[in-house]
Amino acid sequence: MRVQGVLIGLYFYLIFPANIIGLWWAVGSPLVMDTNSICRKTRRLAGKQRAICRKEPEIVEEVAKGAKVALMECQYQFRTRKWNCTTLRRSLSKILRRDTREAAFVYAITAAGVVYAVTEACSMGRLLQCTCDNNLRDIATDGEWEWGGCGDNVDFGYQKSREFMDARRRKRRRGDVTTLVQLHNNEAGRQAVRKYMRKECKCHGLSGSCTLKTCWRKMPLFRDVGNRLKQKFDGGSKVISSNDGKYLIPEGDTIKPPSKEDLVYSEESPDFCRRNKKEGALGTRGRECDPTSMGVGGCDLLCCGRNYSKKQVTIKENCNCRFMWCCEVICETCQKIKTETRCL
The missing domain is CATH 3.30.2460.20 (Wnt (Wingless and Int-1), C-terminal domain)
Structure with a gap:
């Protein structure tokens, strides 16, 4: 029940205003992360979110699954770091109040998790509004193989992740750096799935021969998505808003502008070595470490x-x-x- 409360808290933090989020984490909501819980307060949702809740509740179920997968991947990627994506003592909610590098990763991996869960649901036949991606069937190949099978409909997953994750932020005022940063990191997470589709094939023929080989596109393993976003975290760019408030530009003149796949942040991270309740830093006292390692985790x-x-x-x-x-x-x-x- 504690884990369920953490997940619903994380989800509401990602899509709701700060004052509402503070309330959810303050009471330590024991609600399970299901469609009714997420959509119960539809007045607090942005237009696209409200429409999905009313017309496509099964999509919201997959959104919740994606957020859960994302949180588990975050904790895996940072398991040996000073900040380990912990949810203890509502620390994650406090981390997400600022546009730090850690918050950038959480937003990106969550947007990626939503793409992944919705796309997978399409391939498994759990959603009536989407099917396998068959758009490649008529594209010519080298003759040794042909497109077929059930390709992952990543474009549908991408669309639903964008509609649900970005809806509230797109309503914010122009020039809001936080809005620009979070929208950018959401997109970086989605690109970490969409741009790295892989080809999977199967041979057909008697006695295991490969008389005919059909191939289809599959999403990358989510661990690979997490690894890629972790690399982007390590190379994240500190940004500021442009004069017209429409774009993000690097803080330093000699730094190249971030691409759609890069993670960005506008505030420095707290010192995670020592406990700082206000900023969500729990310190590293009591953490298990490796005395033989000279690197991360040592x-x-x-x-x-x-x-x-x-x-x-x-x-x-x-x-x-x-x-x-x-x-x-x-x-x-x-x-x-x-x-x-x-x-x-």
Whole structure:
């Protein structure tokens, strides 16, 4: 139930104004992340969001799934960093109040997750308003293979992600740097899926021969999407608004303008080494680290120059498992001693 509350809180933060978000996180909403929860307060939704809630509730279900996948990927990508995409003590909601590099990643990976979930639902036949992408079937190939199969309809997923994720921000006033930054990062997340479609093929013929080979387009693995956005995070560009308030330009004159795939931010990140409740930084005290590593995740970096402690802990796990006919797996419980190293 705690995880469900975190997910609904994250979702509402991504699409609602700050005052409403503060309320949702303050009460620690226990609501599950389903269509009714998201669409219950339709008056607070922007026009496109309200229309989707009323006419396409099944799309909202996929949006929720996409947000969940995105949060899990964020926590994987930053598991060894000083900021680890934690949701403890409402820290993520506070991170998202500022246009930092970390907020840029969260918005981008969430927009990508929505594209991914909606597109996958099309391919699996869970949505009536879309099907497989068959637009490539009539395009000529080299003769050794041909387009066929069920291609992922990524254009539909892209469209729904754009309609739902960008709707509220597009209503904000012109020249609002936060609006420009968030819209840019939303698009960067969608591009991380849409621009990196891969070709998947299957052979047809007797005895495994490849008399005929059909191919279709599939989305990249979501782990690859996360890896790509993590690289963009590391090379993120600090930006300011142009004089007319319509564009984002680099803060430094010698820095090239960011592309659609780059992540951008306008505010410096807080110091995640030490706890700062106001900014959502929980510090690294108590975090597990690797004393043998000199890089990210190593105790020297993760503990921010502080010392670390070691202690042995006992872990119980299944072992000596055997299959019993029919049909049961019986395991013994074994104890394993592990040395645990944590930042002081």
